[in-house]
Amino acid sequence: MDILRLSLIAWRDPNNHDLYVDIKRVLWISPDKHSVITISLGIKKGMPQSCSMKDLCEDLAYQRAEITTDDPFAYLHRDESSLSENERASRDRIHAVLGPLLEIHFEALLCRQKRGAFVTRIMKDHKWKKKEIYKYLRRYWQGGCVKNCFLPDWHLRGGKGKRKSCSPDKKRGRPSDAWLTNRSSDWGINVDADIRARLIKGIKEFYKDGRTFTSAFEDIKRKHFVQEMLLQNGVWVPQLWSVLPTIEQARYVYQTEFLDETKKLLNKVGRHRVNLQHRALIGNPNRLVIGPGSLYQIDATVGDIYLRSQLDPQRVIGRPVIYLVVDVFSRMIAGFAVLMEGPSWMGAMQALENAFCNKVEFCQGLGITISPNDWPCEGLPESILADNGEFLGYNAESLVQLGVPVHQAAPLRPDWKGLVERYFRTVHDRINWVPGYVHPDRDRGDPDYRLDGALTPRSLRELLVWCIQQYNLHHHLDRYPLTQAMIEDHITPYPAALWNWGVQEGSSALRAAVPDQVRACLLPRDTARVTRQGIRFKSLYYMCSTALTQQWCVKASLREWTVDVAYHPRSTKILFVCLNDGRTLEPCQLLERVNETSWQGQDLYDVEDYFKIRSIEGKVAKQSKTQRTASFVSKQEAIVEAAVQARDSHVPSISKSAQLKAIGHNKRLEQQYEQQQHVAKYLPAPQAEPGPPPPDSQDEYVPPDKPYDLLRQMRERRAAQWKNPSTPL
Known part of the structure; x- marks a missing residue:
């Protein structure tokens, strides 16, 4: 690189290459380029020095020095409109004297032997001091030989930010109003090193957790400005200093000690809240990815909605847990899961299985028909970013078998996966009109949203x-950083459009996902029992081809045993028997005939909930049966006891053998008695018999019916009813 006039050449420290030892500005180069005049910018009273061009080139060639653009006097190159009237007047006053001289005799002023005559003439004509003239010349050469080099350094006046020393016998600052009113009162107290240390310690201890500075200052005085402790009424009471620092002094210490805004926030609200709410948003998550599937973010949250049971709509079952899987490159929601248990590996498995597999089949299970282009996310991603939760366990190692590494965010740093965290809010915003949604601003007396x-x-x-479909296809990403290639291809920043563009451009990091392999690694495992009715799992019965071929049900009639199974919590239809030590998964079919009802398409949570209620009802019924049995037995015993007492109250007048011989006769008498009692139930109520007719009556006497006449009438009515059922009895 050629050395030009006014170039800056920097020499680095041999021990620390990041530090500059000296920076020099090139003021003049000889016509034959053999000599150079430079001035050092780091020397306060430096003057121009001559050196050889050859030496400079050698330092540059051997990298002992380098040409830099880091100019310490770059602040002098200011716009004219940004200068005040006083600054321009001060600059123009100096430039009117030295400007013409520097323009005409620039080379002569650089020469030490000729410079003295010009300085003497200026001192004589303008009454300037020699020291002042050299200050202006040095500033002109070091600043870059421009007119603004004569601007005053008023921004360096006053010692802003520098701590002032004070004597202990003299009070600094204005006197207080109390001292001005009553001179006998104390003026105040100076903040020396000891008081400053006490205030800093108290601010760190008490000014946090959203407290006001006033309340924190009261605790600071009670804790760090105690003269002695006195025992009053059995309680140690602190006696504070007679003269205490004011709250204004404490605020001044806080402002001067905690100049950094980040340091102030760290002291007041803590590092965790600073990272979440006050950090600088200058990053771009696309730096971590090259295309669709490069990185998935996954997380869970509790849904702000109350649900009801699918089996019994009268029962409120609480709030669900919602999992989301988001692709970082396209911002597309690649998968989700809804479950009724806390965040766990089982819920994460459902979300990942949904993100890896075909969405058309998944939506068909919900009765929704979509095309492959509506939700094209299918395949294994290059990596997954999660938090320090369910992905820290042993189960998460199954993802390594699929070739998908899992990265963990730092503890208490959900902002590291901010996309999926923000999408939870997006989902809640789209369902905030649904009945049962949690309203945080519910007033007293409002209806209970849970019901x-x-x-x-x-x-x-x-x-x-449908919400995810609407988002993936029609949500415009206003702040998405489009690349130059995207702009040239006229890509509109929609998640689906970005995904399809990345796949077409060949930047996709997705790998083919075999559903059986994904399920073998992700589905949770449990044990089922082989019975005569089939393979019983969660009170449901299944059957597979191996069980039929090897006659498991027949063998189970002699002895039952357990087998390992892989199941899907979201559907009762998905169950696999693990064969060959878990290397093979054989699908099972739900037996509709054996199960008491149709469980096709139901959640396993609902099935477990149903049988749990059945179990509880059975226990309640068993307890009620015990009570009813006790009542029944008591009544039985009372009847038997009454019969025994009646038997024992009548002493038989004949022998035992005579009693046994009379059993047949007694049975016939009892039958006649039972018949008479049965006929009497259908006869009208008995009426009083009429007396003899008066003597003058001409009516003939009719005797009452005999018992056998009644039996004959009854037999005739029964025969008529047999022929015609509508005939009354």
């Missing part, structure tokens, strides 16, 4: 599918 819940877990999944 307004109407959605079930399945219907919430259907609603979220």
Whole structure:
């Protein structure tokens, strides 16, 4: 690189290459380029020095020095409109004297032997001091030989930010109003090193957690400005100093000690809240990715909505846990999951399985028809970013078998995966009109939103599918940093458009995902029992081809055993029997005939909930049966006891053998008695028999019916009813 006039050449420290030892400005170069005149910018009273061009070139060639653009006097190159009237007047006054001289005799002033005559003439004509003239000349040469080099350094006046020393016997600052009113009162106290240290320690201790400075200052005085402790009424009471620093002094210490805004916030609200709410937003997550599938972010949150049971709509089952998986490159929601248990590996598995596999099949299970282009996310990503939660366990190692490494965000740093955190708010904003949504501004007396819940877990999944579709296809990413290639291809920043563009350009990091392999690694494992009715799992019965071929049900009639299974918590239809030590997964079919009801398409959570309620009802029924049995037995015993007492109250008048011989006769008498009692139930109520007719009556006497006449009438009515059922009995 050629050395030009006014160039800056910097020499670095051999021990620390990041530090400059000296910076020199080139003021003049001889016509034959053999000699150079420079001035050092780091020497306060430096003057121009001559050196050889050869030496400079050698330092540059051997990298002992370098040409730099880091000019310490760059602040002098200011716009004319930014200067005040006083600054321009001061600059023009100096330039009127030295400006013409520097323009005409610039080379002569650089020469030490000729410079003295010019300085003497200026001192004589303008009454300037020699020291003042050299100050202006040095400033002109070091500043870059421009007119603004004569600007005054008023910004360096006053010692701003420098701590002033004070004597202990003299009070600094204005006197207080109390001292001006009553001179006998104390003027105040100076903030020396000891008081300053006490205030700093107290501010760090008490001024935090959103407290006001006034309340924190009261605690600072009670804690750090105690003269002695006195025992009053059994309580140690602090006796404060007679003269205390004022709150204005404490604020001044706070402002001067904690000059950095980040340091102030760290002391007041803590590092965790600073990282979440006050950090600088200058990063770009696209720096970490090259295309779709390069990085997925996953996280879970509790949904702000109350759901009802799918089996019994009268039952409120609480708030769900929603998982989201987001692609960093395209901002597309690649997968989700809704479950009724806390954040766990099981919920993360459902979300990842949904993100890796085909969405058309998934939506068909919910009764929704979509095309592959509506939700094209399918395949294994290059990596996953999660928090320090469910992905720290042993189960997460199964993702390594799929070739998908998992990166963990730092503790208490959800902002490291800010995309998925922000999308939770997006999802909640799209369902805040649904009945049962949690309203934070609920007033006293308003209806309970928990009772307004109407959605079930399945219907919430259907609603979220449409919300995700709307977002992926039609949400305009206003702040997405488009690359030059995207701009040239006229890409509109929609998540689906960005995803498709990345796949077409060949920047996709996705890998093919075999559903059976994904399920083998992600589905949770459990044990099922082989019975005569089939493979029983969670009170449901299944069957597979291996069980039929090897006659498991027949063998189970002699002895039952357990097998390892892989299941899907979201559907009762998905169950796999683990064969060959878990290397093979054989699908099972749900037996509709054996199960008491149709569980096709139901959540396993609902099934477990249903059988849990059945179990509770069975225990309650068992307890009630015990009570009813006790009542039944008591009544039985009372009847038997009454019969025994009646038997024992009548002493038989004949022998035992005579009693046994009379059993047949007694049975016939009892039958006749039972018949008479049965016929009597259908006869009209008995009426009083009429007396003899008066003597003058001409009516003939009719005797009453005999018992056998009644039996004959009864037999005739029964025969008529047999022929015609509508005939009354």
